[in-house]
Amino acid sequence: MSRAEFLTRLKRGLAGLPATAIADIVADYEAHFADGLAAGRTEAEVASALGDPARLAREQRAEAGLKRWEEAKNPSAAAGAVFAVLGLGAIDILILLPILMGVLGALFGFFLAAVGIFVAGGVVFAAGPFAQLPGGPATAFLGGLGMMAGATSIGAVTTLVTIGLVNALVWYGRLHYRLLKPAIETQV
Numbered sequence: 001m002s003r004a005e006f007l008t009r010l011k012r013g014l015a016g017l018p019a020t021a022i023a024d025i026v027a028d029y030e031a032h033f034a035d036g037l038a039a040g041r042t043e044a045e046v047a048s049a050l051g052d053p054a055r056l057a058r059e060q061r062a063e064a065g066l067k068r069w070e071e072a073k074n075p076s077a078a079a080g081a082v083f084a085v086l087g088l089g090a091i092d093i094l095i096l097l098p099i100l101m102g103v104l105g106a107l108f109g110f111f112l113a114a115v116g117i118f119v120a121g122g123v124v125f126a127a128g129p130f131a132q133l134p135g136g137p138a139t140a141f142l143g144g145l146g147m148m149a150g151a152t153s154i155g156a157v158t159t160l161v162t163i164g165l166v167n168a169l170v171w172y173g174r175l176h177y178r179l180l181k182p183a184i185e186t187q188v
Contacts, residue, residue, distance in 0.1 A: 001047040003033045013057025017064055025060050070170070078166045100169075107162055114155035121147025 007026055014022045029050065036046035050056065068077045121144045128140025135143075 001044060003030075003043045003047070006033075006043075006047045006050070006053050009053035010057055013054050014060060017061060021064060029056075073163060073166075078162070096172075103165065107158055107165070110154060110158040114151045114158065116151075117154065118148050118151035121145070121149075121151060 007029060010029060011022060011026060014025060017025075032050060033043060033046050036049070037043070041049075065077075071077070123144070124140055124147060125144025128144055129137030131140065133140045
């Protein structure tokens, strides 16, 4: 494979990343070609040593998603990191995706429960003193406050667990890449 073909396939695989990131990655691989040619190797030998440009692009996209999560811990970056980890291997999708979907479904259920309990607590807090509930207005007022506080704590704990899950997936993705990279390189 020639340098131009390698870099074209690499750029195609990096589509969707910021232009500056693509330029930096392509410049790194152009430097690999320049160093290889200076050492007396052919373009085909350098391309073969670097590996499949599509695989390299997937790894670079995954690393960009993981860095984005580390810089900005928001839902969009979390989704990008999760999909970056899943994009590293087809086997992982078959094994990790069903487990991940179950855990994400449970976390989403906890978030919805926290919102529902908070709204119910607000109703009890606001309307309870006027509804002639047993225990009087003070009990309704404090019960509503307690429900809202409990819902807030459920939401906070669920958020912490979600952040921990995304961090664990990032760790898994990096470990996966470090363990599989030597095995892939020995086959090339």
